[in-house]
């Protein structure tokens with residue numbers, strides 16, 4: 001092995017830049033214009049932000065002073081403390097000589113040393129590739145290293161704006177009688193944040209989970225506010241909508257986050273409380289949120305969303321709005337032996 005693996009100091013600008021360049025190059029070569037990547041400054045801000053909920057680490061493979069591969073490790077600290085979430089990215093010119101395997105081994109050992117027993121990673125392959133990812137670098141690399149696809153997702157893209165007539169037609173199907181809808185941009189209003197954070201924490205286990213070995217996240221308003229501060233430091237803008245019951249509880253919520261750096265909108269969570277399901281509230285809040293986004297952020301021309309490929313209802317709604325599948329994502333999992 002002619003290279004060494006080092007940990008990146010998040011406050012060493014040149015080191016973070018080189019680490020990020022390798023990540024972005026690796027993602028772009030496989031995914032082209034539909035590579036969904038965090039911007040350089042979004043990544044830097046996240047690495048620098050002290051966090052009570054996640055221990056984040058970045059690593060690089062260095063050869064002759066050049067970064068030839070990058071990796072990341074995220075250790076959740078308050079729940080799911082059995083999981084280590086990883087990313088490994090090797091630019092095309094450095095592939096197939098063991099760099100990815102060495103980085104993966106390195107982060108797996110760090111995760112194991114931190115008591116983690118389940119490793120997780122997300123991989124992407126283009127819509128034009130075989131549906132199960134056969135032959136794609138990330139999928140084959142995962143297979144070689146004993147990672148299974150615990151759940152398959154679709155990445156879909158919507159070109160904005162959606163015509164008002166389309167939104168109105170769908171809104172007519174989701175009258176939300178008996179509920180009040182509130183929308184805002186920026187932080188969640190103080191009177192809603194506790195319930196909002198609680199619902200948001202349920203998302204990972206209430207949405208389809210496939211074979212994922214996860215538990216519901218805990219929720220804490222101070223942690224949620226810290227996440228919002230990170231969003232602000234990253235230059236991102238959040239758009240939120242909630243449907244409220246007559247007595248003021250959140251029955252449904254949805255959130256879109258716009259990146260200042262790539263200009264895209266990203267659909268984050270949407271969830272309807274169990275007792276309020278079956279009334280098309282999810283559709284209602286998504287449409288109201290989209291309408292607000294189009295009004296307040298007219299320069300945004302592209303929105304991305306991810307859905308489990310078994311989530312037929314959500315996919316049907318997205319198709320009517322105009323979303324088109326652009327890629328597949330596999331949520332990988334491996335239990336460390």
Ligand SMILES: CC(C)(COP(=O)(O)OP(=O)(O)OC[C@H]1O[C@@H](n2cnc3c(N)ncnc32)[C@H](O)[C@@H]1OP(=O)(O)O)[C@@H](O)C(=O)NCCC(=O)NCCS
Pocket residue numbers: 026027030086087088089090091094095096097098099100101102121122123124135136137138139140141142144
């Ligand atoms: C997946 C990725 C990290 C592999 O990096 P790499 O340095 O080429 O990996 P390695 O050289 O260690 O490959 C190890 C083994 O994985 C398998 N593999 C890797 N890429 C493959 C490909 N394109 N086709 C088939 N098998 C492949 C092979 O079994 C390979 O062993 P071999 O070269 O002896 O045949 C790289 O292609 C990449 O950055 N892709 C985009 C991001 C990603 O999907 N990351 C993966 C998980 S987070």
